[in-house]
Amino acid sequence: MPKRPRRILRRRWATTEGWRDTKAGMWAWLVQRAAAVALLAVIVLHLRNPFVPAVQATLLGLVLLHGLLGVRAILLDFGLPVRWHRGLLVAALVLGAAIFAAFWGWRWS
Amino acid sequence: MVLKVFRWSPGFRERIQRFWVPAKEGMTVLDALLDAQRRLDPTLAFRYACRVGMCGSCGMVVNGRERWACRTLLKSLRSGIVTVRPLYHFPLVRDLVVDLAPLAEQTARVGGVFVPGEGATPTAARIGRDAPERRRIDRAIECIGCGLCMSACTMVANDPRFPGPAALNRLFTVREDSRDAGHGDRGGAVLVSEDTLMRCHTQANCTEVCPMEISPTESILALRRRAVRRLLG
Numbered sequence: 022m023p024k025r026p027r028r029i030l031r032r033r034w035a036t037t038e039g040w041r042d043t044k045a046g047m048w049a050w051l052v053q054r055a056a057a058v059a060l061l062a063v064i065v066l067h068l069r070n071p072f073v074p075a076v077q078a079t080l081l082g083l084v085l086l087h088g089l090l091g092v093r094a095i096l097l098d099f100g101l102p103v104r105w106h107r108g109l110l111v112a113a114l115v116l117g118a119a120i121f122a123a124f125w126g127w128r129w130s
Numbered sequence: 131m132v133l134k135v136f137r138w139s140p141g142f143r144e145r146i147q148r149f150w151v152p153a154k155e156g157m158t159v160l161d162a163l164l165d166a167q168r169r170l171d172p173t174l175a176f177r178y179a180c181r182v183g184m185c186g187s188c189g190m191v192v193n194g195r196e197r198w199a200c201r202t203l204l205k206s207l208r209s210g211i212v213t214v215r216p217l218y219h220f221p222l223v224r225d226l227v228v229d230l231a232p233l234a235e236q237t238a239r240v241g242g243v244f245v246p247g248e249g250a251t252p253t254a255a256r257i258g259r260d261a262p263e264r265r266r267i268d269r270a271i272e273c274i275g276c277g278l279c280m281s282a283c284t285m286v287a288n289d290p291r292f293p294g295p296a297a298l299n300r301l302f303t304v305r306e307d308s309r310d311a312g313h314g315d316r317g318g319a320v321l322v323s324e325d326t327l328m329r330c331h332t333q334a335n336c337t338e339v340c341p342m343e344i345s346p347t348e349s350i351l352a353l354r355r356r357a358v359r360r361l362l363g
Contacts, residue, residue, distance in 0.1 A: 027221040028138070031287045038213070041194025046334035047284065097332050100355065103348045106334050 045107045053090035056083045074129050082121055089113035131204060133162050135174065136215040139224045146213075147171070153204050159192050159212060160199035163226075175225035183341065186276025190226050191215040196278035196339040217281035219294075230277050236293040240326065242300035245312030254309055267303045270349050272342045279336035279346050291325035295336035295346030298327070302349035305356070327354040 032039040060083045066076050093109040101109070131153040138144040149166035160178055167174045178188040181200045188199040192214055193207055204212065220228035237243070246254070257264045279295040280286050286294045293301075304310050330350045337345040 028140075029221055030216060030218050032218055032284075038194065038215075044333070044335050044338045046332065046338070050331050050333045094332055097347075098351060098354070100351070103332075103334055103337055103345045103351070106332070106337075106347075 045110050049090055049093065049106070049110045049113075053087055053094070056087040056090070059083050060087060078121075078125065078129060081124055082117075085117040085120055089117045131162070132211045133166055134211060134213045135163070135166070135226070137174070137225050138222060139175075147174075155205075157204050158200055159190075159197070159202045159204065159207075159214065160188055162204060162212070163199060163214065175223075175227050177227050184274075186274040186278075186341070189217055189276040189278045189281070191217060191281065196281045198276065198278075198341050201341065217277050219280050219283070219286045220277060228277070230275065233275055233277055233280060233294075233296055236297040237300050240293045240297050240301050241312060242297055242304055243312070244304055244307065244310055247309065247311035250309070250311075257307075257309070263306055263308055266352075267306045269342075269344050270299050270303050270346075273299055273344055274342060276341065278339045278341065282335040282339040284333060284335065285329050285331060289325055289329055292329040293326060295330075295350065298330075298353060299344060299346040299349040302353050305353065327357055330354075 034040065060080075063076060063080050063083055066073075067080050070076070090110075090113050093106075093113045096109060097103060097106060131151055133149040133151050134146050135149060136144065137147045149162075149170050151162045151165050153162070160181065163174070163176055167176075176188070176190070176199070178200060179185045180187070183198055183201040186198065189196060190199055191197075192199065192202055193209060193212060196217065199214070214226060216222060216226045216228050220230060220232060223229050273296060275296060277296070279299075283292075283295055285292045305313060327350055330347065332347060332351070334345070334347045337347045340346065
């Protein structure tokens with residue numbers, strides 16, 4: 022008797038059910054990767070004309086997001102308890118927003 | 131309440147079937163499934179055994195999250211519609227029943243099996259509860275193989291060679307065990323392979339869903355640090 026192929030379910034990312042209950046750690050990972058891809062495009066824009074404030078601000082925002090979420094991952098790699106991972110995500114976002122706001126006030130306001 | 135249940139059996143198309151079940155105080159998802167099966171459709175297939183959160187047989191995806199059906203109160207879901215699907219990343223048997231064999235296969239593949247040393251007695255020497263090596267694995271040894279972590283892990287979905295959180299958690303407990311004689315055989319190949327420890331992206335989905343409050347992510351990171359130390363001599 023021919024062997025029937027095995028049926029294995031996977032989350033379907035094109036459906037709302039697939040995204041349901043997406044957890045903090047997954048968002049942290051996704052946002053960091055998305056920021057990396059967006060950085061490539063924004064760096065190109067920045068190199069063409071480095072004096073556009075909107076591009077400068079976007080670049081800073083993306084660098085902070087990508088960098089601080091990267092620091093979060095490194096801290097976990099180096100042995101910080103994994104149960105802190107949600108707190109580290111919040112800390113990275115708050116720190117990033119604070120640095121961005123400080124720069125905004127100093128450079129662009 | 132409305133129970134939306136994934137239905138599938140070999141040779142048939144998958145579908146979502148709705149059951150209207152009268153919700154009662156203290157009712158769990160497993161109770162609701164049993165009610166639907168007894169009153170409305172006896173062909174509905176799902177697995178359970180102990181009904182009290184001990185065995186892990188009733189793992190399923192409830193409202194998008196991996197949970198034990200017997201320990202999930204309908205009230206806690208705060209929704210009049212409850213969607214129940216089988217665990218992801220395991221071969222489907224029928225309806226909500228999956229084949230958990232990959233869990234054991236992956237564990238064996240990475241060498242997460244205790245190897246007794248030469249001259250070992252049938253009863254292994256006891257390691258005290260307060261011994262440092264015991265304390266390092268204290269939580270991790272509680273794994274009951276329910277498969278929730280495998281279902282929640284996005285890396286298991288994307289890389290079939292990634293053994294998954296449960297297998298690596300088991301490997302961690304064996305590697306930390308001083309009585310185990312298999313350290314040398316497992317070697318570094320498994321540990322430094324790009325599809326094993328390095329494939330974990332620290333999303334901690336496994337940690338979030340583990341009903342035994344184990345952190346397989348923590349175990350994987352500990353193995354990874356060990357592998358890096360080994361690489362650096």
